[in-house]
Amino acid sequence: MKLTLKIWRQENADTKGRLETYNIDGIEEDMSFLEMLDVLNDKLVREGTEPVEFDHDCREGICGACSLMINGEPHGPDKLITTCQLHMRRFNDGDTIVIEPFRAKAFPIIKDLIVDRSAFDRIQQAGGYISVNTSGNTIDANSIPIEKDKADMSFNAATCIGCGACVASCKNASAMLFTSAKVSQFALLPQGEVEAADRVLNMVNQMDKEGFGNCTNTGACEVECPKGISLENIARMNREYLSASVAG
Amino acid sequence: MAGILSSSIARKVAMALSGIFLVSFLALHFIINLTSVFSEDFFNEASHFMGTNPIVQFLLQPILVFGVIFHFVMGFVLELQNRKARGDVGYAMYKGSANSSWLSRNMIISGIVVLLFLGLHFYDFWIPEMVTKYVEGDMTGMHGDTFRYYEETVHKFAGDPIRTGLYVLSFVFLMLHLLHGFSSSFQSVGFNNKYSRGLKGFTKAFAIVVPLGFAFIAIFHYVSHL
Ligand code: HEM
Ligand code: SF4
Ligand code: FES
Numbered sequence: 063m064k065l066t067l068k069i070w071r072q073e074n075a076d077t078k079g080r081l082e083t084y085n086i087d088g089i090e091e092d093m094s095f096l097e098m099l100d101v102l103n104d105k106l107v108r109e110g111t112e113p114v115e116f117d118h119d120c121r122e123g124i125c126g127a128c129s130l131m132i133n134g135e136p137h138g139p140d141k142l143i144t145t146c147q148l149h150m151r152r153f154n155d156g157d158t159i160v161i162e163p164f165r166a167k168a169f170p171i172i173k174d175l176i177v178d179r180s181a182f183d184r185i186q187q188a189g190g191y192i193s194v195n196t197s198g199n200t201i202d203a204n205s206i207p208i209e210k211d212k213a214d215m216s217f218n219a220a221t222c223i224g225c226g227a228c229v230a231s232c233k234n235a236s237a238m239l240f241t242s243a244k245v246s247q248f249a250l251l252p253q254g255e256v257e258a259a260d261r262v263l264n265m266v267n268q269m270d271k272e273g274f275g276n277c278t279n280t281g282a283c284e285v286e287c288p289k290g291i292s293l294e295n296i297a298r299m300n301r302e303y304l305s306a307s308v309a310g
Numbered sequence: 311m312a313g314i315l316s317s318s319i320a321r322k323v324a325m326a327l328s329g330i331f332l333v334s335f336l337a338l339h340f341i342i343n344l345t346s347v348f349s350e351d352f353f354n355e356a357s358h359f360m361g362t363n364p365i366v367q368f369l370l371q372p373i374l375v376f377g378v379i380f381h382f383v384m385g386f387v388l389e390l391q392n393r394k395a396r397g398d399v400g401y402a403m404y405k406g407s408a409n410s411s412w413l414s415r416n417m418i419i420s421g422i423v424v425l426l427f428l429g430l431h432f433y434d435f436w437i438p439e440m441v442t443k444y445v446e447g448d449m450t451g452m453h454g455d456t457f458r459y460y461e462e463t464v465h466k467f468a469g470d471p472i473r474t475g476l477y478v479l480s481f482v483f484l485m486l487h488l489l490h491g492f493s494s495s496f497q498s499v500g501f502n503n504k505y506s507r508g509l510k511g512f513t514k515a516f517a518i519v520v521p522l523g524f525a526f527i528a529i530f531h532y533v534s535h536l
Contacts, residue, residue, distance in 0.1 A: 068402070070402075079399070131401060131403075131404075133405065134401065134403035134404045134405030134408070135405050135408050135409070139408070160402055160403040162402060162403070165397050165399065165400070165401060166395065166396065166397055167394060167395050167396065168395070169397075231409055233392070233396070233406065233410075233415050234392035234395060234396070235392070235395040235396045235397065236318075236392075236395070238318075266317060266318070266319055267317065269318070270316075270317055270318050273394075273395055274318075274395055275318075275391060275392035275394075275395030276318045276321055276322060276388045276391055276392055276395075277318070277322060277498075278388065278392070278414065278417060278494070279414065279490075279494040279497050280409075280410035280411070280414040280415055281409070281410050281414065282406070282410040285408070285409035285410070293497065293502065294502045294503075296502075297497050297500045297501065297502030298500070298502075299319070300319055300323065300497075300499065300500035301500030303317075303319045304319075304323065304499075304500060307320070
């Protein structure tokens with residue numbers, strides 16, 4: 063396959079970036095999108111120019127590192143996958159592909175296509191945990207019976223990989239889907255109940271502090287989320303937040 | 311209030327509650343207006359009641375005015391904050407249509423059209439009402455020996471294709487606004503469960519029937535006086 067790539071290049075957070083055009087040949091349909099970028103970078107290095115910086119780690123859809131806005135959609139045109147799971151057979155010979163970083167005020171660019179998503183870490187640190195006594199008297203989690211549907215919903219919420227596609231796709235750069243998944247995964251379980259009120263208040267507070275936008279229920283996040291995290295989680299977080307505020 | 315509204319979720323909930331309040335007002339307004347198509351007398355009686363009842367005038371009306379102002383001011387605040395959150399550099403390519411509806415992404419546009427319409431509507435009906443009742447002090451609701459409401463309403467549309475057209479156009483935008491807004495407000499207040507699908511159906515039906523019904527009433531009075 064022959065492709066024309068328009069890729070965002072930016073030295074660092076303080077400099078202005080621009081879209082650069084690259085022509086690339088010899089791309090196979092079976093390559094993943096990231097392998098295609100590897101091929102490009104190999105070529106750039108041989109030519110003595112700087113390779114394109116992009117995030118990746120597991121390359122099997124579980125770590126959330128790979129990002130990229132591809133032709134105007136986070137993780138490209140397919141649903142329920144990450145960029146590392148996107149394959150070049152999805153594109154046609156001669157296509158032009160626009161590749162940009164995930165954009166949001168709260169995700170400043172580090173270099174080229176790499177953005178700083180540590181805002182998510184700080185939201186998680188604000189309350190995305192449970193405190194368990196590990197002094198030797200720990201009660202085995204499995205000894206607490208949990209209804210099947212709640213366990214399933216909690217598990218589904220917990221599959222969020224923190225990739226940030228929800229923020230990238232949202233016209234408001236809202237982090238509600240991410241935060242609500244992290245709140246819900248605990249809110250649905252008895253283990254999470256103890257710290258439930260503080261958790262939701264602190265995590266939402268941190269989310270606002272980081273400068274993410276206000277949700278207007280466009281639903282873009284749910285559609286673009288590689289893990290299919292549902293908007294029900296946002297409604298649950300809103301309920302949790304309201305009851306914690308009223309009780310608080 | 312700034313304290314309560316300092317969190318994004320509180321702002322969302324306030325937006326939703328003011329929206330639902332406006333929708334309930336809209337429903338009442340619609341029912342009363344609809345009677346003008348069927349019965350001049352009933353419409354007159356209902357209008358007179360609403361126009362002179364102290365609870366309506368001095369409790370509900372101020373709440374309504376506050377609700378409208380709160381709603382659109384909050385709408386602008388959210389829009390500005392959200393633009394800021396998007397960052398300084400926009401996407402060169404952004405396929406919003408791949409994941410969300412145009413309506414949901416452009417509530418501010420449909421909202422601004424509704425706001426402009428409200429300006430016209432207040433100029434047409436509300437300000438003259440206030441002047442007649444509270445400036446001139448005429449609380450009788452009479453013009454000659456009949457109630458004035460029906461005549462005044464019909465008079466606004468009869469022989470005025472431009473005003474009728476503007477009203478109809480505005481109702482289309484109101485429909486667009488409510489098609490997303492009404493169901494969205496339930497999600498905002500945390501209501502998302504097995505009843506949500508049914509509720510969504512109801513909100514969509516409401517969002518189409520009521521604005522188009524208003525448009526029908528305007529066209530009806532225009533056409534029946536051709
Ligand atoms: C006066 C002009 C108006 C403006 C500028 C305006 C603006 C907006 C904006 C920007 C939103 C989106 C905010 C969000 O989703 O968070 C919104 C939502 C909404 N609007 Fe309006 N609006 C206006 C009038 C109305 C009227 C007259 C009604 C009802 C009769 C209404 C009902 C709603 C509802 C139900 C929502 C959804 C709230 C939510 O999603 O939580 N709006 N409005
Ligand atoms: S909610 Fe979905 S899109 Fe958002 S961070 Fe989690 S996995 Fe990624
Ligand atoms: S590299 Fe881990 S999810 Fe794509």
